[in-house]
Amino acid sequence: DIVMTQSPDSLAVSLGERATINCKSSPSILYSSNNKNYLAWYQQKPGQPPKLLIHWASTRESGVPDRFSGSGSGTDFTLTISSLQAEDVAVYYCQQYYGTPYTFGQGTKLEIK
Amino acid sequence: QLQMQESGPGLVKPSETLSLTCTVSGGSLISSSNFWGWVRQPPGKGPEWIGSILYSGSTYYNPSLKSRVTISVDTSKNQFSLKLSSVTAADTAVFFCARSTPIAVALFDFWGLGTLVTVSS
Numbered sequence: 001d002i003v004m005t006q007s008p009d010s011l012a013v014s015l016g017e018r019a020t021i022n023c024k025s026s027p028s029i030l031y032s033s034n035n036k037n038y039l040a041w042y043q044q045k046p047g048q049p050p051k052l053l054i055h056w057a058s059t060r061e062s063g064v065p066d067r068f069s070g071s072g073s074g075t076d077f078t079l080t081i082s083s084l085q086a087e088d089v090a091v092y093y094c095q096q097y098y099g100t101p102y103t104f105g106q107g108t109k110l111e112i113k
Numbered sequence: 114q115l116q117m118q119e120s121g122p123g124l125v126k127p128s129e130t131l132s133l134t135c136t137v138s139g140g141s142l143i144s145s146s147n148f149w150g151w152v153r154q155p156p157g158k159g160p161e162w163i164g165s166i167l168y169s170g171s172t173y174y175n176p177s178l179k180s181r182v183t184i185s186v187d188t189s190k191n192q193f194s195l196k197l198s199s200v201t202a203a204d205t206a207v208f209f210c211a212r213s214t215p216i217a218v219a220l221f222d223f224w225g226l227g228t229l230v231t232v233s234s
Contacts, residue, residue, distance in 0.1 A: 052214075101176055101177065
């Protein structure tokens, strides 16, 4: 199985400041034939299903604010929120869709400092 | 707007079979591009992919659950279903049904609200 490991497990950031969440895959989820990273980021608020934010490691879904950005390649990926808003408080998960079983990270809980 | 709704018993006894149905509205399961899947999330833990199905009946299952899982589709009712046999307390979770985007088997862009299933005698 491809193991997805996120860091940190929890994070407290002041409003307006940058939040950075990391995700490491083992092994690589970069498909050489198309040079695409099969990595997605989801946001989950309490009592709600996960919401897809980003796929291909850096492609934002329609309607997702541009303060959310994804980067990285191969085995190391980052989700960045450039200026934290109150509504961004949530748990964030990375997920690989490179190969079965499709696996998620353990989650990073983002709070306001 | 696509909507998805899970339904089924909220309490299942150990060793029995968990059965859930996902009803899709505002869109059709008969799409050559989309897989439809089940994801579970134990309380306080991350999501776990269970399996995905195409409208034709083609399925992909998580190998860790494959011996106990069956996912089926009923296009006449615009529904797909999950059966998980021989359940134990470790199967207690919120179960979500979801639609995958056309680019992958399990990249989920629409989700149901989820239903909590507790395994207990």
